[in-house]
Amino acid sequence: xxxxxxxxxxxxxxxxxxxxxxxxxxxxxxxxxxxxxxxxxxxxxxxxxxxxxxxxxxxxxxxxxxxxxxxxxxxxxxxxxxxxxxxxxxxxxxxxxxxxxxxxxxxxxxxxxxxxxxxxxxxxxxxxxxxxxxxxxxxxxxxxxxxxxxxxxxxxxxxxxxxxxxxxxxxxxxxxxxxxxxxxxxxxxxxxxxxxxxxxxxxxxxxxxxxxxxxxxxxxxxxxxxxxxxxxxxxxxxxxxxxxxxxxxxxxxxxxxxxxxxxxxxxxxxxxxxxxxxxxxxxxxxxxxxxxxxxxxxxxxxxxxxxxxxxxxxxxxxxxxxxxxxxxxxxxxxxxxxxxxxxxxxxxxxxxxxxxxxxxxxxxxxxxxxxxxxxxxxxxxxxxxxxxxxxxxxxxxxxxxxxxx
Numbered sequence: 001x002x003x004x005x006x007x008x009x010x011x012x013x014x015x016x017x018x019x020x021x022x023x024x025x026x027x028x029x030x031x032x033x034x035x036x037x038x039x040x041x042x043x044x045x046x047x048x049x050x051x052x053x054x055x056x057x058x059x060x061x062x063x064x065x066x067x068x069x070x071x072x073x074x075x076x077x078x079x080x081x082x083x084x085x086x087x088x089x090x091x092x093x094x095x096x097x098x099x100x101x102x103x104x105x106x107x108x109x110x111x112x113x114x115x116x117x118x119x120x121x122x123x124x125x126x127x128x129x130x131x132x133x134x135x136x137x138x139x140x141x142x143x144x145x146x147x148x149x150x151x152x153x154x155x156x157x158x159x160x161x162x163x164x165x166x167x168x169x170x171x172x173x174x175x176x177x178x179x180x181x182x183x184x185x186x187x188x189x190x191x192x193x194x195x196x197x198x199x200x201x202x203x204x205x206x207x208x209x210x211x212x213x214x215x216x217x218x219x220x221x222x223x224x225x226x227x228x229x230x231x232x233x234x235x236x237x238x239x240x241x242x243x244x245x246x247x248x249x250x251x252x253x254x255x256x257x258x259x260x261x262x263x264x265x266x267x268x269x270x271x272x273x274x275x276x277x278x279x280x281x282x283x284x285x286x287x288x289x290x291x292x293x294x295x296x297x298x299x300x301x302x303x304x305x306x307x308x309x310x311x312x313x314x315x316x317x318x319x320x321x322x323x324x325x326x327x328x329x330x331x332x333x334x335x336x337x338x339x340x341x342x343x344x345x346x347x348x349x350x351x352x353x354x355x356x357x358x359x360x361x362x363x364x365x366x367x368x369x370x371x372x373x374x375x376x377x378x379x380x381x382x383x384x385x386x387x388x389x390x391x392x393x394x395x396x397x398x399x400x401x402x403x404x405x
Contacts, residue, residue: 009049017043019053023060032056040172062162072159074117074150075110081153090260091250100146114154115164119176122147122168127179137181147176189388190351191358199343209335211281212319212327215241216349218274220356220374223349224248225264227329228256229318236279239270243375245307247329254328256305256312264375281318288322296324357385362392 009019018035036042037052038059072080078101086094108125109117126143129135148169155165167174192200197217204213215226224246233242243266245256259265270278288296301314303326314326321327332349339347353374360370371382 006046006050008053009046011046015044017046017049019043019049019056021053021057023057032060036173038166038171040174059162059166070159071113071115072154073110074112074114075106077114077150077154077157077159078105078110080157081150085153091248091257092260096142097146097149100142104143105146114151114159115161117168119168119174122176123179126176130179130182137178141178144176144178189354189358189384190348191355191388191391192345192351193391196345197355199345200339200347203339203343204335207335208321208327209331211277212332212349213352214274214277215318216352217356218271219268220353220360221268222246222264222353222375223329223332225259225375226349227317227319227327227331230312230316231282231285231318232316234278234282234318236275236282239272239275241268241270242266243268245305249329254301254303254326256303256307258307259375261375261377263372263377266372266375268373284322292323296322299324301326354385354388357382358388359392361385361388 008021009017011017012035016035018033020031020033022029022031024030034052034056037048038055043049043052082098086097089097126140129143130137130140151160151165151168154160155162155169160168169175200213200217204210207213212223212226215221215229216223219241221243225243227247228245229241229243230245233244235241243264244259246259246264248255248257250257296315299321302311303314304310305312314320315324317326319327319331336347336349339345357370357374360373367379367382367386370385371379374382376382
């Protein structure tokens with residue numbers, strides 16, 4: 001029996017193994033010879049070659065049976081996805097997908113049949129976006145994800161056979177991939193220096209955006225998360241904040257919506273300095289409730305909390321003014337312009353998050369803890385902060401260099 005199973009596999013001069021078999025397709029004999037398995041890995045043993053041969057034969061059989069009975073265009077597949085599979089996606093994701101579709105992919109691939117599009121032409125298209133049009137690497141990655149999404153939808157709905165799908169999206173040696181990153185591609189983490197932080201501390205102290213600034217500085221929150229915090233999310237006794245919502249503009253309306261990823265839902269811990277700030281802020285809020293009751297009642301904004309399924313008052317948000325007026329994502333735009341003009345600092349709120357992550361990495365915070373606090377979906381993202389070169393890191397390097405005898 002073992003001898004029978006060995007038929008069709010053979011050793012190679014380099015010590016690896018290969019397999020072969022013949023299948024009749026549409027009345028024609030076709031020879032199959034492979035030196036790697038379906039995942040692109042070399043066959044390092046006879047057993048591996050036997051398993052790979054059996055899997056390949058089954059795959060060819062399945063492909064023959066599962067040949068699509070109908071041809072669908074790229075546009076038809078995308079529209080079917082929008083109608084049946086897009087509803088559970090986050091609002092921002094839907095908007096991004098629709099933008100890429102309307103502005104780029106529809107005109108280029110819309111009328112093409114989904115099973116006639118090759119790996120080579122998709123790779124050429126991605127390379128053109130990146131090298132010729134000069135699109136940012138991260139932006140082009142969005143196109144790659146769209147191709148994987150649409151081809152995956154086509155396969156799951158029976159419009160692509162398994163062999164074609166594997167070539168497009170599975171086989172590591174042949175599938176669609178990103179162009180090679182340019183040497184000068186700007187993917188650096190931007191962290192403020194100690195001098196810049198001191199200037200920013202002074203600028204925001206006492207301003208209407210101080211709370212938002214401190215949340216970015218000491219908790220590393222994304223700006224949408226920062227403005228989605230309600231007072232009930234703050235536990236002053238534990239010194240902790242539950243991040244479970246984010247603020248978004250949807251169709252011109254302010255809403256509280258679910259976080260984009262599961263890992264983004266987390267509990268972040270406050271430094272003693274931030275905890276003391278919130279204790280004072282809570283006391284001031286109690287005083288404002290009594291002394292500014294009429295103003296707060298008049299100025300409050302009712303917004304829809306999609307997570308809770310109800311309308312809530314802006315007075316429940318941490319980032320609202322003493323008189324009840326709401327603070328939104330746009331509240332930081334004025335300060336960004338002013339800081340650039342008066343302090344010469346290119347201020348972006350997200351750079352506070354970079355600074356937070358870089359500082360904690362420099363202090364050897366365990367990677368899994370920092371990953372949790374920042375709400376990263378993958379530890380690989382967090383590891384970038386341990387590799388980032390900040391001014392503080394350069395200062396340490398110079399001190400060490402000068403200490404060399």
